[in-house]
Amino acid sequence: MKNKRYFPLYVDLSDKNIVVVGGGTIATRRVKALLLFTRNITVIAPKMTADLWELGKLGKIQIQPRPVKKSDFSMAYMVLAVTNNSELNEEIYRTCKEEGIYVNVASDKNLCDFYFPGICLKDDIVVGITASGVNHKKAKAVREKMQALLEELEKDEDSYE
């Protein structure tokens, strides 16, 4: 064991406000994953990827194309700090801790109330993968293998009747 273990909590996000600060590559990947579970996502960033603009235009997420400000977290259940400015990410962490909001900082595993998992889905089966913050590439490799396994198990659907 090279790090603490985090408990895999399965939580209903469908009615909770999620604020994502940052609109780059990692924010986009995470927003796409979150959209499998909720539509209550607000992304705040002066620069957004084309995919995020498109999701905003389609009304699937709310977008705020500007720098973040402290008052943005007042209604949040969960905040993801995914900017490319680690000092700003740390400031977001401190603000959220003061306000008792769950926060995840993508640039520092030590500033995470929860880790963002690799996600595998097949119908009702939801698997979250973490490598406990130790090896992100390993988490990705396990996620790919687990997804393939779920596809394989799907073929035996009749044996679960």
Ligand SMILES: C[C@@]1(CC(=O)O)C2=NC(=C\c3[nH]c(c(CCC(=O)O)c3CC(=O)O)Cc3[nH]c(c(CC(=O)O)c3CCC(=O)O)/C=C3\N/C(=C\2)[C@@H](CCC(=O)O)[C@]3(C)CC(=O)O)/[C@H]1CCC(=O)O
């Ligand atoms: C699971 C996944 C979900 C997702 O992100 O969607 C995920 N990271 C993924 C990939 C990945 N991340 C990074 C690379 C580049 C290569 C490399 O550095 O190894 C790659 C590879 C790639 O992208 O291919 C860089 C990186 N990641 C973190 C830091 C900061 C630090 O370690 O302190 C840095 C350095 C940033 C910098 O350099 O500034 C931190 C975290 N990343 C986490 C999740 C959390 C738990 C991780 C765990 O379980 O081990 C944790 C601890 C916190 C959090 O962010 O929640 C996803 C794979 C799933 C998939 O593909 O399905």
Ligand SMILES: NC(=O)c1ccc[n+]([C@@H]2O[C@H](COP(=O)([O-])OP(=O)(O)OC[C@H]3O[C@@H](n4cnc5c(N)ncnc54)[C@H](O)[C@@H]3O)[C@@H](O)[C@H]2O)c1
């Ligand atoms: N956890 C992971 O899986 C993982 C993987 C790679 C990188 N990272 C970390 O994630 C972070 C983001 O990476 P990226 O590749 O998405 O970066 P990026 O450069 O693609 O995007 C950065 C985003 O931050 C936004 N931003 C900057 N200042 C802001 C402000 N004041 N208010 C709101 N938004 C602001 C920018 O507008 C942009 O949208 C980096 O800090 C990196 O260390 C994490």
